[in-house]
Amino acid sequence: MRYLSTRGQTPALGFSDAVATGLAPDGGLFLPESLPDFGGDLARFESLDYAELSCEFLRVFATDIPAGTLRSLIAASYTKFTDPAIAPLKPLGKNLYVLELFHGPTLAFKDFALQLLGNLYAHQCLVRRETINVLGATSGDTGAAAIHGLIGRPGTAIFILYPDGRVSPLQERQMACTGADNVFAIAIDGTFDDAQAALKELFGDQEFRTRHRLSAVNSINLARVIAQCVYYLYAWLWLPASERGNVEFVVPTGNFGNVLAGWMLQKMGVPIRGFRVATNQNDILYRLFRTGEYRSGEVHPSLAPSMDIQVASNFERFIYFAVGRDPARVREVMQTFKTTGAYTFANFNRDTFTASRCTDAEIPGIIQRVHREHGYVVDPHTACGFKELDPERVSVVLATASPAKFPDTIRAAIGLEATHPSLEALKTKPVVKHVLKADVAAIRAFIDRHRL
Numbered sequence: 471m472r473y474l475s476t477r478g479q480t481p482a483l484g485f486s487d488a489v490a491t492g493l494a495p496d497g498g499l500f501l502p503e504s505l506p507d508f509g510g511d512l513a514r515f516e517s518l519d520y521a522e523l524s525c526e527f528l529r530v531f532a533t534d535i536p537a538g539t540l541r542s543l544i545a546a547s548y549t550k551f552t553d554p555a556i557a558p559l560k561p562l563g564k565n566l567y568v569l570e571l572f573h574g575p576t577l578a579f580k581d582f583a584l585q586l587l588g589n590l591y592a593h594q595c596l597v598r599r600e601t602i603n604v605l606g607a608t609s610g611d612t613g614a615a616a617i618h619g620l621i622g623r624p625g626t627a628i629f630i631l632y633p634d635g636r637v638s639p640l641q642e643r644q645m646a647c648t649g650a651d652n653v654f655a656i657a658i659d660g661t662f663d664d665a666q667a668a669l670k671e672l673f674g675d676q677e678f679r680t681r682h683r684l685s686a687v688n689s690i691n692l693a694r695v696i697a698q699c700v701y702y703l704y705a706w707l708w709l710p711a712s713e714r715g716n717v718e719f720v721v722p723t724g725n726f727g728n729v730l731a732g733w734m735l736q737k738m739g740v741p742i743r744g745f746r747v748a749t750n751q752n753d754i755l756y757r758l759f760r761t762g763e764y765r766s767g768e769v770h771p772s773l774a775p776s777m778d779i780q781v782a783s784n785f786e787r788f789i790y791f792a793v794g795r796d797p798a799r800v801r802e803v804m805q806t807f808k809t810t811g812a813y814t815f816a817n818f819n820r821d822t823f824t825a826s827r828c829t830d831a832e833i834p835g836i837i838q839r840v841h842r843e844h845g846y847v848v849d850p851h852t853a854c855g856f857k858e859l860d861p862e863r864v865s866v867v868l869a870t871a872s873p874a875k876f877p878d879t880i881r882a883a884i885g886l887e888a889t890h891p892s893l894e895a896l897k898t899k900p901v902v903k904h905v906l907k908a909d910v911a912a913i914r915a916f917i918d919r920h921r922l
C-alpha cells in the first residue's frame with residue numbers, strides 16, 4: 471500500500487516513510503492511495519482479541535513491515551493497558567454504550583496510537599541503525615502520551631515543550647516524573663503558542679533538523695489515524711448483530727483525528743450508521759457541520775482542554791474526500807482558508823456526520839446527569855459527548871479520558887474524589903523538568919546538549 475499527500479505534490483511513499491515523514495513536504499497529510507474494503511472480512515474478525523484484530527487490520531496498511539515484526543510491535547503496544555479488553559464497551563442503558571479508551575498508561579485515548587507510534591519509531595531506529603530525536607509541543611495529553619510511547623526505548627530521545635504552569639499538575643507529572651533518561655520535559659516560560667512558535671522555527675531549520683534526525687510528534691501522523699480505526703471496529707464487533715447497522719459513534723472532538731478514523735473505517739466497508747462530532751465551546755466543527763462554513767475562531771480555554779483548538783488539523787483529510795479526491799481543490803480550499811480565515815463549501819455534503827456543541831456552563835450538569843441516570847462518572851471531554859443523543863440510534867459514546875485526570879471538575883460537579891492508582895503513584899515521585907526561556911536559541915542549545 472502506498473500513501474499520497476492530500477495536496478498531490480509529494481511522490482507516493484510506503485507506510486514506514488509516510489509515518490517517519492509526518493507532514494508531507496507539500497504541506498498536505500498522507501492518505502492511503504485507495505481505501506481497502508473489509509466488508510468481506512467482518513465474520514472472520516469476530517472472535518479476535520484487540521491485538522489480533524489490530525494485526526489483521528494494520529497488515530493491510532503496513533505492507534512494508536514483515537508480518538512477524540508487525541505482530542510483535544503491535545503486541546508490545548497494548549501490554550501497558552490495564553483492562554484485559556483494552557477498549558471495553560460498556561452498556562449504560564437502552565441503545566446506549568460507552569467505549570472506554572482510557573486504560574492506557576496516560577489514561578487518555580491518545581495512548582492507542584502513540585504506544586504503537588513509539589514502537590514503530592524504535593523499530594525504524596533498529597532497522598536503519600540510527601537514532602532519532604522526537605520533538606513536540608503540548609498543552610497536555612499529547613505530550614504525555616508521546617512520552618509514554620518512547621520511555622526507555624533504545625535509540626530514541628524525546629523532548630516535549632509545554633507552557634510552564636499552564637498544564638494541569640497531573641499532566642505535568644505524567645511528563646516529568648518518568649525517571650527515564652531519554653525523556654526531557656521542557657517547561658517553557660511562556661504560553662502554548664510560544665512553545666509552538668519555537669518548535670516551528672526549529673523544524674524550519676533544515677540543517678538542525680537533519681543533523682539531529684528530528685522527528686515531530688503531532689496529531690496528523692498517518693499511523694495515528696490507522697491505529698485509531700481499530701477500536702471502532704472492535705466496538706462494532708462487540709455490539710449485538712441486530713444493533714450494528716444502526717450505531718452512531720459519538721466522539722468528543724478537537725483536531726478531528728479520532729472521529730476521522732471511525733469515518734474512514736466506515737468507508738472501508740464497515741456498516742456504521744454515522745458519527746456525532748461533539749465539540750466543546752471551541753466549536754469550529756460544529757459550525758461547519760451546521761452551516762457548511764469552516765471559519766476559525768479564537769481559542770476559549772475550557773473545562774475540556776484537550777479539545778481547545780482553533781482549527782482542526784486533521785480536517786484536511788476529510789476535505790480531500792469531500793472535494794472528490796482532487797488535490798488541486800484541496801489546495802484551493804486550504805489556501806483560501808489560510809488567507810481569509812474561512813471557507814464556505816457550496817452544497818456541503820456532511821455525509822453521515824451530525825454535530826453537537828457543549829459549553830463550559832453545561833459540562834458540570836451533564837456530569838451530574840450521567841452520574842444520576844447511569845451511576846457512571848465521565849470526564850469533562852466525554853461529557854461533551856452526552857450533550858444530546860439520538861433516540862433513534864444506538865449511541866456509542868467514546869470515553870476519551872479517565873475522570874481521574876480531572877479531579878477538580880468532577881469534585882465540583884458531583885462531590886466525588888476521582889482517583890486512579892497510577893496517578894496516585896506519580897504524586898510521590900520527583901518532578902524532573904527543565905525550565906527554559908521561550909527563546910529558540912536556549913531550546914536549541916538544550917537539544918544540542920542532550921540529543922542522541
Ligand SMILES: *Cc1c(COP(=O)(O)O)cnc(C)c1O
Nearest residue numbers: 611724725726727728776870871
Ligand atoms: C486529544 C483529545 C481529544 C480530541 O481528540 P481529536 O483527535 O483531537 O479530535 C478529546 N478528548 C481527550 C481526552 C483528548 O486527549
